[in-house]
Amino acid sequence: MTTRSDSAGPAVSPAARLLQSPAARHVTRYGLAYVLLGLGAAFALVPFIWMLSTSLKSIDQLFTFPPTWLPDPIVWRNYLDAWQALPFGIMVFNSLFVTALAMFGELSTASLVAYGFARFRFPFRNALFLLMLATMMLPWVVTLIPGFLIWRWLGLINTYDPLTVGALFAWGPFYIFLLRQFFLTVSREIEEAAIIDGANAMQVFWHVMLPLVKPVLLAVALLSFQGNWNNFRSALIFLYNPIERFTLPLGLQFFQATLTAGEAPRWHYMMAMSTLMALPILVLFFLAQRQFIEGIQLGGVKG
Amino acid sequence: MLEWYGATLLRYVAVAVGIGVLMWLTHRGLRRLGMRRESAIGLTLIMPWLLGFLIWNLYPIAASLFFSFTDYNILQPPRWVGIDNYRTMFTSDPSFWPSVQLTMTFALISVPLGLAGSVVAAILLNQGVRGVGLWRTLFYLPAVLPAFIVALLWRLLLLPTRSGLINGVTEPVWSLFSDTPPGWFLDADMVLWSFVIMSFWGIFGANTVIMLAGLKNIPRDLYDAASVDGAGTFSKFRYVTIPQLTPTLFYLLVMGVIGAVQVFDQPKFVELPAGSPNFLNVVVYTQAFAFSKMGYGAALAWFMFVVILLLTLAIFRSSSAWVYYEAEVRERA
Numbered sequence: 001m002t003t004r005s006d007s008a009g010p011a012v013s014p015a016a017r018l019l020q021s022p023a024a025r026h027v028t029r030y031g032l033a034y035v036l037l038g039l040g041a042a043f044a045l046v047p048f049i050w051m052l053s054t055s056l057k058s059i060d061q062l063f064t065f066p067p068t069w070l071p072d073p074i075v076w077r078n079y080l081d082a083w084q085a086l087p088f089g090i091m092v093f094n095s096l097f098v099t100a101l102a103m104f105g106e107l108s109t110a111s112l113v114a115y116g117f118a119r120f121r122f123p124f125r126n127a128l129f130l131l132m133l134a135t136m137m138l139p140w141v142v143t144l145i146p147g148f149l150i151w152r153w154l155g156l157i158n159t160y161d162p163l164t165v166g167a168l169f170a171w172g173p174f175y176i177f178l179l180r181q182f183f184l185t186v187s188r189e190i191e192e193a194a195i196i197d198g199a200n201a202m203q204v205f206w207h208v209m210l211p212l213v214k215p216v217l218l219a220v221a222l223l224s225f226q227g228n229w230n231n232f233r234s235a236l237i238f239l240y241n242p243i244e245r246f247t248l249p250l251g252l253q254f255f256q257a258t259l260t261a262g263e264a265p266r267w268h269y270m271m272a273m274s275t276l277m278a279l280p281i282l283v284l285f286f287l288a289q290r291q292f293i294e295g296i297q298l299g300g301v302k303g
Numbered sequence: 304m305l306e307w308y309g310a311t312l313l314r315y316v317a318v319a320v321g322i323g324v325l326m327w328l329t330h331r332g333l334r335r336l337g338m339r340r341e342s343a344i345g346l347t348l349i350m351p352w353l354l355g356f357l358i359w360n361l362y363p364i365a366a367s368l369f370f371s372f373t374d375y376n377i378l379q380p381p382r383w384v385g386i387d388n389y390r391t392m393f394t395s396d397p398s399f400w401p402s403v404q405l406t407m408t409f410a411l412i413s414v415p416l417g418l419a420g421s422v423v424a425a426i427l428l429n430q431g432v433r434g435v436g437l438w439r440t441l442f443y444l445p446a447v448l449p450a451f452i453v454a455l456l457w458r459l460l461l462l463p464t465r466s467g468l469i470n471g472v473t474e475p476v477w478s479l480f481s482d483t484p485p486g487w488f489l490d491a492d493m494v495l496w497s498f499v500i501m502s503f504w505g506i507f508g509a510n511t512v513i514m515l516a517g518l519k520n521i522p523r524d525l526y527d528a529a530s531v532d533g534a535g536t537f538s539k540f541r542y543v544t545i546p547q548l549t550p551t552l553f554y555l556l557v558m559g560v561i562g563a564v565q566v567f568d569q570p571k572f573v574e575l576p577a578g579s580p581n582f583l584n585v586v587v588y589t590q591a592f593a594f595s596k597m598g599y600g601a602a603l604a605w606f607m608f609v610v611i612l613l614l615t616l617a618i619f620r621s622s623s624a625w626v627y628y629e630a631e632v633r634e635r636a
Contacts, residue, residue, distance in 0.1 A: 026433075033427045040424055041441040044508060048444065050468050051456050063466035090304060097308055101315055109322075109351040116348025120341050132352060135360055137561055139611050141587045141604040143363035145370060145597050150358070152377075160311040165318050169355025176352065201344045230449035232568050237592065244304060249451060256455060256572060267459050274452045285447045289440055292447075296509060297516035 055079070055271035062267055075268070079276065082269040085259075086251055087244050088276075095248040098163045099228040105167030106175060106224045111217065113170045114179035115205050119191070129180075136173045140233070148237060158245065162238040163231065172227075175220045178298055182216045183209060219295030222288055226281055248277055326350045364608070370601035377595055388602035399603075401580035408495060409582070410563035413502045418555055420503065421510035426544070428511070429518045439512055446509035454572035457501040461487035491579040501569065506562075510555055517551030518544070546627040553626045557618055564611060583607055 027034070049069070054062070055078055057071040083089070116122075117129050151162045170176060186209060194208045210217065232249035239245055243254065255273060259266045285292055326347050333343040371388055373381035392399050424442060428435055445453065460468050463486040470477070470484040477485055487497045521544065529539050567584040575581060581589075587607065591600025 030430060030432050033430050033432050037424070037427055037432065037438055040427075041438065043504070044442055044445055046468075047456050047460055047504065050460060054459060063462075063464065065465045065471055067466065067468050067471040093304070097311075101311070105315075105319075113349045113352040116345045120345025120348065122342035122345035125345065128349065128353070131356070135356065137557070137611065137615050138360060138364075139561075139565055139584075139604070139607050141565070141584055142367055142608040143360060144367075144587070144604060145591055145601050146363035146366035147359060148591075149366075149377075149597075150363075156314075160307065161314055164311060165315050166355075166359060168315070168318050168322055168351065169359060170352035171355055171359065201348075226447070230451075232449070232451050232571070236571070237588075245307065249449065252451065252455075253572060270455055271459065274455055278448050278452055281447050281449070282444075285444075286440075289443075293439065293443060293512050297513055 051271050051275060054267055055275050057268050059266065059268065078268050078272045082255075082272040083276070085269065086255055088248070088251060088273070090244050091246050091248045091251040094160070094246065095229060098160055098231075098247055099225060101160075101164035102167040102228040102231075103221065103224045105164065106170070106172045106228075107217065107221055109168055109170035110172055110175040110220065111179050111210065111213075112205070114176045115183055115209060117176070118180045118183035119209075132173050132176060136177075144237070151238065157238060158240045159238075163228075163234045163247070172224065175224065178220055178295065179213060179216060181298065182213045186212050215291065216295075216298070218288070219291040219298070222284060222292050223295050225284065229281060252277060322351055322354065325354070367601040367604055370598050371605045372602075373598045375597040375601075377597055381598065384598070388599050389606075391599065392602055392606065398580055398586070402583050402586050405495060405580045406564055406566075406583045409498055409502075409566070410560055412495075413499045413506075414556065414559040414563050416499065417503055417506045417510055417559060418552060420507045421514050421555075422548070422552075424507070424511040425514035425518055426540075428515055435515075439515065442508035442511050444508060445505050446512075448505070450505065450566075450568040451572040453501060453505045454569040457497070457504070458488055458573055461497055461500075463487055463489045486576075488573050489576050491576050494575055494579050498566070498569070502563070502566070506559070510559075513555060514548070514551055517548050521547040549626040550628060553618070553622055557615060560614055560618065561611060564607070564614070 053069055053071060056074045056076065057068075057078075058073065058075045061068055061071055117125065117132075147162075148157075151157055154161075156162065190208060190212070191204055194204045199207065230249060231247070232253065235247045235250040236253070239247065239250055243251070246254065252273060256270060259270055329350055330343055330347040333346060334340070338346075370381060372383060372385060374384045374387070375381035428438055432438070448456075462468070462470065463484060465471055465474065465484050467484070467487075469487075474484070485493060487493050525543050525547065526539055529543050534542065565584050566582050567588070570582045570585045571588075583603070584607070587600050587603045590596045590603060
């Protein structure tokens with residue numbers, strides 16, 4: 001018998017006992033894992049800290065060696081100065097407007113289409129569903145030029161239409177896919193009960209099915225908010241002038257083109273503006289991280 | 304400003320109502336034609352997507368194929384030039400092949416690297432460590448940032464002077480080899496690696512989270528059965544974890560490759576040094592919109608389309624050799 005097994009014995013020193021407590025055993029067993037995870041987390045976090053730190057530096061603290069972590073003095077004014085450098089206030093509203101319409105379009109049509117694919121048998125259903133999945137892999141550049149020409153032909157370049165109205169055509173195949181998987185899990189009996197009560201397909205959809213998939217709907221809403229709030233590409237292609245018409249991502253690009261040119265790029269303003277822009281998404285993420293994470297996990301596991 | 308909103312809102316509502324009416328007419332029409340109720344409702348419900356597919360996917364794919372055989376600057380009508388655009392692209396455009404090389408090497412390096420990193424992280428998280436939720440949140444954080452902010456942030460972190468954070472911290476290392484700090488995004492030879500590092504940071508957390516879900520889906524009894532058969536930690540990893548994880552790996556590989564080949568926002572927020580090729584999607588955008596060469600842009604876009612199609616097909620084809628699907632095996636048994 002070794003001393004290791006009789007940890008309660010009187011011969012064992014207090015230090016050794018401590019080492020054999022469950023907590024200590026946990027640390028010795030998982031110590032390496034914690035170290036590695038800590039390194040990974042540091043890798044993920046340090047850039048954020050640097051972003052925040054830079055956004056609060058004065059211009060003469062920007063390019064020091066060795067790098068300074070804590071700005072001294074802390075220049076809160078950077079945020080105000082950066083905010084006022086361009087009409088960012090208006091751009092926030094533009095972004096909110098575009099995001100709200102696009103989100104509504106994506107959510108409403110994606111859930112209808114998903115319900116159709118999940119619950120009704122119709123000719124070519126499986127082929128059409130596969131086709132829809134295949135569009136997830138379609139590179140956007142291949143539809144870029146004709147898509148642009150359609151909007152141009154409609155006379156709607158430099159309006160918010162290309163960023164919003166298109167969403168009414170269920171442009172998010174991934175969302176349709178996610179919602180369909182969830183409609184499939186709802187038991188048919190619940191639906192049938194409603195149908196016996198005389199409800200038509202739309203009533204069943206609205207009063208029975210949608211409430212049941214609310215958690216997924218929320219996950220889809222979050223992903224959709226993120227996608228549209230961050231939509232730089234469409235804004236770049238479709239919005240030109242004046243600058244008051246820009247959404248935030250396009251404004252930020254304009255800002256970076258003017259600010260980082262020249263001798264001393266004003267990174268503190270850049271980072272202040274980036275922080276402000278990322279803030280809504282970060283806050284949403286912290287409030288609803290479970291839905292965020294589950295949303296993207298579902299795609300991977302059910303896919 | 305308000306009139307811009309108003310005009311768009313008006314058209315938005317009109318299109319929404321239009322789609323609604325069209326759905327109603329479809330339903331009536333199909334019922335008149337004697338289609339079963341269930342089928343008619345199903346087809347009606349998928350109408351918004353079907354319309355969108357025809358207008359925003361199918362027609363544009365065909366139209367861009369047509370444009371790729373024309374010379375088209377938007378102002379004058381397209382002029383048919385046969386395969387000229389493709390000939391220029393493959394033989395005389397000096398920036399084409401370097402761009403292809405940059406884009407493909409980027410995908411080839413960054414995707415496997417991101418997958419490997421996230422497999423390791425997910426396995427560590429799945430060992431029974433405390434605070435999985437917290438770790439998961441921390442890792443996922445970079446994926447919440449928009450790609451263009453990631454690009455700005457990494458330009459700052461990889462500033463080519465000593466005062467850049469990365470160069471400042473790693474000075475003891477690079478000063479062994481040279482007097483001048485690495486140029487990262489501003490050194491044509493290092494552009495690729497800068498993008499690889501940046502994309503690793505941006506994607507690794509999201510991959511980890513998906514991978515972790517894949518790991519949690521592996522039934523415990525498989526491990527128990529392996530233990531009974533005398534399998535050690537490594538054999539369990541090799542013969543249970545990896546095969547069971549292949550469907551998740553497959554999904555992440557397909558999506559990762561498709562995403563990596565199409566990077567656009569990030570290079571648009573990074574000014575590359577003169578003489579460095581750019582990523583293919585940026586090249587398409589520049590040709591079509593900055594130089595108004597819609598025909599040439601369309602040819603480049605179709606090249607992208609074919610490349611992605613072939614890559615996806617190759618991965619799908621290979622999947623039968625390495626992706627393990629429970630249902631398939633059960634069917635065969």
